[in-house]
Amino acid sequence: MTYNLVESQQKVRDLAKEFGEKEILPIARELDRGAPEFPMELFKKMAAKGFVAFPVSEQYGGLGRSKLDYVALIEEIAWFDASAAIIMAVSNLASYPIEKFGSEEQKRKYLPKMCSGEFVGAFALTEPNAGSDAGNQQTTAKEDDDYYIINGEKIFIQHGNIADLIVLICKIVKEGEKDKVSALLLEAPVEGLTRETLKQKMGLRAATTGRLKLENIKVPKSQLLGEPGKGFRIALATLDSARIGVAAQSVGIAQKAFDESVKYAKTREQFGAPIAKLQAIQWMIADMSTKLEAARLLTYKAASLEDKGERFTKDAAQAKLFASEASNFCVNKAMQIHGGYGYIGEFSDIEKLYRDQRITEIYEGTSEIQRLVISASYLR
């Protein structure tokens, strides 16, 4: 039985397991191996179950569930397929900042549509020259009467290729004034927006990632999220919360790698006995389970701090750093335990897990950036 911090987490797990077995397991491999295309049918089914709406307040069409419940959901869905977890969770990268920083009108206009799955959301911060250095935004918004005119380029935007609503981080530029990094709500498609699906992605192949080119896009000033100049703060707050989700995704991947390894070690025989009898294998299992449980606990800690309304920036970074590196350890050991049958996809899920895991150490801030965030909280 998976360790839960609160009782409601088990009910969430049961719900996710039932859904995963019926709707994800039969198609996960096929989606991984097909051409990159957003699996709209799966997304709609997850939305119909309320999974996309999980953390959003009930008054805006959400389920108003706690972060602790939400991480249990992400963990379980990621166990079935890491792509499915991101397909479900990415809309929250857009709904979270809207709920936290948006006007009442913006919340009422967009959140119910995102919760029901009518709209897919995306969060566009990264640019070709603003990756880890996300403050170095080059996308500009120039004031023109009641509009902003947007120009620039965004890269690596999860679901950006098909999203209906994009939280766009850019800088408002005005002659004689300091640039103000700000957040805008961009509905898509819109004239001036060119979108491209990125190809040959290593893992998370069912969840598409896009490049956006923005040329003279006219956005009404009423689409500004929060105040001018507050965009970087909005982005950082969004990432703090989302990092706990990546930690949960990592835990789900690590758990799957662990479960597959235990099962395989007990059944694969070499030298006349199951390889589980070999101390070399036993030690790998011991180390995997210990890192996995520690990762889960750090994830729960960060989630419960968020639920309590306490500061959680450092804790989210620690959870994301540790859980993503623990999942790397676990998929690597799972590959070793499975030998050749792990390396070749037609025999097991291990090569897919290996590919899917790697991004957890890169997106929502690399491991190096998490270390900067953690140390800064002590050394500032």
Ligand SMILES: Cc1cc2nc3c(=O)[nH]c(=O)nc-3n(C[C@H](O)[C@H](O)[C@H](O)COP(=O)(O)OP(=O)(O)OC[C@H]3O[C@@H](n4cnc5c(N)ncnc54)[C@H](O)[C@@H]3O)c2cc1C
């Ligand atoms: C599949 C995928 C999905 C993504 N989804 C989104 C999304 O939805 N929205 C979005 O906005 N972005 C998204 N990203 C972008 C992602 O967040 C960035 O790729 C990530 O932040 C790293 O930026 P970069 O790739 O430009 O690497 P760089 O910043 O160029 O980093 C290269 C290397 O240098 C290191 N480095 C850089 N600066 C420092 C420093 N100060 N100290 C120590 N080391 C440093 C990094 O850790 C890394 O090892 C996604 C990326 C991928 C691949």
